[in-house]
Amino acid sequence: MNSSDATKDKFYEDLYALLATVPKVDKLNGLGDFNAHIGTDHAAWQGVLGPYGLVSCNDGGLLHSRTCAEHRLLLTNTFRFPTRVKATSVLNCSSAISDSAIGRLPQVDTNHDLDLPPSRPETIRAMQQISSDKAPLSDAIPPEVYKHGGPRLMAELTTLFQDIWLQGQIPQDFKDANIVHLYKQKGNRQLCANHRGISLLKISRKIFTRILLNRLNGHLDQDLLLES
Secondary structure, three states: OOOOHHHHHHHHHHHHHHHHOOOOOOOOOOOOOOOOOEOOOOOOOOOOOOOOOOOOEOHHHHHHHHHHHHOOOOOHHHOOOOHHHHHHHHHOOOOOOOHHHHHOOOOOOOOHHHHOOOOHHHHHHHHHHOOOOOOOOOOOOOHHHHHOOHHHHHHHHHHHHHHHHHHOOOOHHHHOOEEEEEEOOOOOOOOHHHEEEEEEOOHHHHHHHHHHHHHHHHHHHHHOOOOO
């Protein structure tokens, strides 16, 4: 603080008068760039200054600490580690997983069934889990067509999924999506923040991904580790 001593004294007199108007039952938080060096004399300013003060005390810091003491205020940034110390303590922690801890985990057999191509029962189950009344993509095939298409459609769809599985390649039209935005019914329609986007995907792609999800969920349910 480059101001004169008279200016500093006047500032703290006005601050003192302002603090005196605050009822004792109220909680008071003071924020500002006081440019005061409060020092590290924690013993002399117990209840005001914490153990993590910085540099030596100057005249401005003395006035500031005295004002806080008279109004039972804490210099909160002196009661915690500086951010750089906390970050260093985190970075210095070992992130390696103990080999002995891994060795204590129960070992399970490899589930080779996960490598098998999708079956017709899996396709039917996944199709039944798809909600109706969903908007179709560019192919204009709604979920109701798959739900009422009968055994032949399920057989053809299963064959398609098996070919995808064996080739290890997802068709490009399974990856494509039409993204549309919907107004949230609040705020200015011209602001993007008042809209949300949804992706319209092919129903056949949803059925295929549901098959994968069902397999993973079944595998995890069998070998889920107990929390401890």
